[in-house]
Amino acid sequence: MADEINNNENEIDLNALKAVRLAKLDELVKAGEDPFRLTKFDVTHHASDITSDPQEGMHVSIAGRLMSKRIMGKASFAHMLDRSGQIQIYVKRDNLGEEKYDFFKKQLDIGDIIGVVGDVFVTHRGEVSVSVTELTLLSKSLSVLPEKWHGLKDNDLRYRRRYLDLICNPEVKDTFVKRGKIITAIRNYLDGESFIEVETPILNTVAGGAAARPFVTHHNTLNLDMFMRIAPELYLKRLIVGGLERVYELGRNFRNEGMDIKHNPEFTMLELYQAYGDYTDMMTRVEDIYTVAAHAAGLGDKITYQGREIDISRPWRRVTMRDIVKEVTGVDFMALTDAQARKKIVELGLELEGDKNNAECMYVAFDKLVEATLIQPTFVTGYPIEVSPLAKRSDDGLTYRFEFFINGWEGGNAYSELNDPIDQAGRFELQRKMAKRGDEEAQAADDDFVEALEYGMPPTGGLGVGIDRLVMLMTDSASIRDVILFPTMKPRSKK
Secondary structure, eight states: OHHHHHHHHHHHHHHHHHHHHHHHHHHHHHTTOOTTOOOOOOOOOOHHHHHHSOOTTOEEEEEEEEEEEEEETTEEEEEEEETTEEEEEEEEHHHHOHHHHHHHHHHOOTTOEEEEEEEEEEOTTOOEEEEEEEEEEEEOOOSOOSOTTTOSOOHHHHHHTHHHHHHHOHHHHHHHHHHHHHHHHHHHHHHHTTOEEOOOOSEESSOOSSSOOOOEEEETTTTEEEEEOSOOHHHHHHHHHTTOOEEEEEEEEEOOSOOBTTBOSEEEEEEEEEETOOHHHHHHHHHHHHHHHHHHTTOOSEEEETTEEEEOOSSOEEEEHHHHHHHHHSOOGGGSOHHHHHHHHHHTTOOOOSOOOHHHHHHHHIIIIIGGGOOSOEEEEOOOGGGOTTBOBOTTSSBSEEEEEETTEEEEEEEEBOOOHHHHHHHHHHHHHHHHTTOTTOOOOOHHHHHHHTTOOOOEEEEEEEHHHHHHHHHTOSSGGGTSSSOOOOOOOOO
């Protein structure tokens, strides 16, 4: 009850402050000084340009948000925030003129966006500042920023009002600046390796390329249900058939599944395909991608995530699923009969749906008991065919597939791609049967893709990398919501 009263009081206080600001706006408009009338302001420098290499007497024009005011009679100090950080400004009546100085003192509020022109100097305390000779109000802030000392800490509010989060929490802005640099570095790396960036449909008629539940929408003109893409894989491999040889797409995928610190319904995925390569080549690509990403984020080969050191220097560990499951559980599932393997799963305290074979039992044990133990970067190879319908079959009856794991998370997935159209058609038929038995993770069959394979696809290595999880690691972010500017949120209830 006390919290409710405090919240009501805060709301009343904020409404009162907003009313004051609206009154100031009304005064400005009546005086012909509408703060929203201007269309541009010439900016010559940003805060970091000035503070990183201060040159006393340099004439600058800067713009940003007013974050503090310290009125001191005939002269005052304030701080402005722009995209690069904060800088102090010195506002003196003798330099600005009495009317403009009075305007600064009485009309400007914290949060207002202003432009100033002036000269750089360093105060007696050593703070780089700008002595203002011209000041312009560029936009009026009608709502009050979160309280100075406590800032914006409530995670739910931070994610809903990311604009306030970016203003109040400098580390958040830094995270997204690093994200942009990481993505640029990855693109530059792939472009330098002769990959072509392409765009494939987001609206699909078949939800293929991965085992996931899709979002369904409806195209009115065609009177056709369509799916938000869960993966671009099958379209990208059509381009390999078409002769592009090296392609990648870096964009959004959509999966209608659960949400937690590692999952958001829409997320960013990198997928690339390299003709005449295989899944071992994709291991090299992963190591390269993580290396360039770390360097873009200002990191070396050792990164710290939530207090834990992770060594991403190459080569990463490579191990078969059979060996790592035996190492952790003591069970060699591939040496057992199907019945013996199912019995072992029960003995390990795990649940099993349906009559799984020994390879599928091995995968269940890996998924439930092993994955979380893989803290240092590890490539796990040799996945069962039943969970790898798009990967080439290996001689041991498994597949040429790996997933890589860091911090106990899956970071991505790669295959020596299945290019046999007859085998692919059979795999899709198996997936259809699994779906009829109620397996919600069975992949949708794409007969048009099989037809594309019939024209001939060269041996190809393919790779998918989760960009959001990569950025989480590189920015030491605890949740995927901390690296997605506008994560999916349940609408707030209206009273």
